[in-house]
Amino acid sequence: MQTHFTPEQRSRPSIQVADEVLRKCVHCGFCTATCPTFRLTGDELESPRGRITLIQNLLESEATPTAETVANLDHCLSCLACESTCPSGVSYRRLIDQGRELVEDKYRRPLADRLTRSLLAWLLPRPTWFRRALKTGAIGKPLLRVIGKFLPQANAMANMMPAQLPDTSDAVKPGFHAAQGEELMHVALVTGCVQNVLGPQIDAAAIRVLTRHGCSVTVPEPSTTGCCGALPHHLGKAAQARMMARENMTVWRKLLENGNQTRPIDSFLMTASGCASMLKDYPHLLPEEKNIGGIDIRINDISVILNELFTKESPVITTKRSLPETMAWQAPCSLQHGMQEKIAPLSVLRACGFEVREPRDAYLCCGSAGTYNLLQPEFADQLGEDKRDKLRATGADIVVSANIGCISQLSTGDSSGTSLRVIHLAEAVDWATGGPKPASLR
């Protein structure tokens, strides 16, 4: 595709990135076939190709975006199914990130929208305050329902409030967890923010299963908030996301320099794939910092690490207990498109003896997408319902996923009034190899 940037625009690093991506796009439209919002609307401007044109126009003209253009960009889930489909290797994420930043800088949203987005960007990355807010749910829910008559986002928030918060005693503490038997690997497990409140048992299960299979785990001290920056990044609040990334890197650098480890850290991981995908993107978020600010490390999803362990000298530890025979694998977009990891989760679950089924159109997003299900409930509800129907159609006993956002979205009841039993891959593997039955299935 031809671009028309001025020499001054071309001198900016961000425009150089955009220009390179835009020139790769040949406007073939293959990506439209797998775009969830194009499938829902049939509207070119709700497709990757349409959004690429909108973003190109905004970057070239430097004009203030119209409300319609902002809506088209806001409707994008950043699911990146388009990247997986594109035959020309267009890195759509580099464009939508710039599009969101530009909207944040230039467009004045309506007051209710501004307040909602600022509240989410402040509250969600702060586990203590987020927990407090959810605890007031009994009082807050009816109020949100009333507000929801005028503001659909308030209703969406009420729907996503869990009936009961998990026990905080499950939350893992910073420290070192030694591998059982021979130490084959050493990872740093970054615990994050929202998952710490909604699913603290996931990291506890991850530590059990990793140490059981010969992998030591260091849990670093959290940075100020503990957030990887993905939540503000999704909202176009780039400065906040960069600040969080820098804070994390400072903590990790200290850990790598001063850690009293038995062996160096082989890899960093976060068990929420949306967050792990964000960590992988730090070099792009902070391009001025080479190799993550001096930290030249691997960042992996837990399924990749387990797959590596299982094929090494540490075979899967099998138990004789009865487990559900079938499970449906719900691949988070951040894992299958963001990190391009499609094989490891299936291999790991199958190595544990589970019969794993995949839903039809597995590449489609469930509608969670960071804060998307709170901000764009109309699209998110349709996508969630569609995904739940397809998972039910597999006939599997339970659903396994790898991202707290997808787990919350799919566990929420839909118009049929029923919800799915969804657990994290770490809980499934822990259970299969000697750990407790996941709390949500008890």
Ligand code: SF4
């Ligand atoms: S598939 Fe790739 S090259 Fe074709 S329109 Fe979409 S982004 Fe552009």
Ligand code: SF4
């Ligand atoms: S990221 Fe997802 S929703 Fe956005 S344009 Fe690409 S396929 Fe469509």
